[in-house]
Amino acid sequence: MEFIPYSCQQVTQEDINSVVEVLRSEFLTQGPAVPAFEDAFAKRHGVPHAIAVSSATAGLHIACLALDVGPGSLVWTTPNTFLASANCARYCGAKIDFVDIDPVSRNMSVEALSTKLETAAQTGRLPKVVIPVDFSGLPADLREMRFLADRHGFKILEDASHAAGASYLSQPVGSAWSDLSVFSFHAVKIVTTAEGGVVTTHDPELAARLRRLRSHGMTREPAELERAPDGPWYYEQQSLGFNYRLTDLQAALGNSQLARMDSLQQQRMALADRYDTLLRDLPLVLPPRQADRVSSWHLYAVEVGAQAKASRAEVFRALRAANVGVNVHYIPVHLQPYYARLGFRRGDFPAAEAYYANALSLPLFPALRAEQQQRVLEVLAAALEQPA
Ligand SMILES: *Cc1c(COP(=O)(O)O)cnc(C)c1O
Secondary structure, three states: OOOEOOOOOOOOHHHHHHHHHHHOOOOOOOOOHHHHHHHHHHHHOOOOEEEEEOOHHHHHHHHHHHOOOOOOOEEEEOOOOOOHHHHHHHHOOOEEEEOOEOOOOOOEOHHHHHHHHHHHHHHOOOOOEEEOEOHHHOOOOHHHHHHHHHHHOOEEEEEOOOOOOOEEOOEEOOOOOOOEEEEEOEOOOOOOOEOOEEEEEOOHHHHHHHHHHHEOOEEOOHHHOOOOOOOOOOOEEOOOOOEOOOOHHHHHHHHHHHOOHHHHHHHHHHHHHHHHHHHOOOOEEOOOOOOOEEOOOOOEEEEEOOOOOOOHHHHHHHHHHOOEOOEOOOOOHHHOHHHHOOOOOOOOOHHHHHHHHHEEEEOOOOOOOHHHHHHHHHHHHHHHHOOO
């Protein structure tokens, strides 16, 4: 039986043509394709600045640095995320902590955040930066977080890796509520550059810092120079930066993909609706729907329900045995050996742990066919009925 992957990129002849065009051009990197992609991405997400980077991980790293995260800083994120959302703080030598999720939305709980902030305010241990994640493409409660950020003086670095094209209160993710938002273009994400990412912001000063950090901490911009130039060749290194640049080949692929992002998202949405109908009678918790936001549907993540006769592990194995590529998002970050060594324990974030215990991400990608979804339903229905 044909294998159904859990995710699969869509690369068209147009995508290929635009990459080939760059291969034949003067610039493979640091040419015009990168700013063209940045401008298009910024425009689509309603934000004035977009800084393309080699990955979302790199973007999260320099975003933390741009927000002055360093040794002694405190950064909070959600445990229900990919490792990079927490690692970025550790790269800067900061202390990381987590805020548990809301069991329904699976995003960082505003109640838990608010309570933790009240305690932190009393003990003088307020975070410098909070990193909410738009899990599965469903925007986090960013308006409430903005309110808390203004009250307690932290910055919001939104990990929008799943959420290109998503919107919250009718505004695109990456604009209205966060100080910085980071998107990923890894091959499994909404649009891809193979590896790549972008950081968006409204703040021109943060944008300038990010551009420097992306490229060795250097600048040639006359307005940014600290000293009088030696001559027209002059550049300055003003901070310790990196080579986190996206290539023009990648940007050309990204730009071509971005041009059809809305239709890719429509396809994902239609498939998610179809899953909702197909799976409604199974002992599963289906993905949450929130009327005030539009998900990009990066993942279709269900929970094996209490009434199921089989465990998540058994259902997972049965699906894989039937050539259905399921996955689990996420092992709570605080349970990883590296983070356990920093002092985190099982039981610290019970909602994220409970979600993980039953979580299952079903195949979802634009080219998924109706009969493949039907097969997922049949294998899943049989597996859920199988007693342990
Ligand atoms: C994919 C992902 C990342 C990392 O993205 P890369 O572009 O692979 O570095 C970070 N955070 C989340 C939530 C992700 O899903």
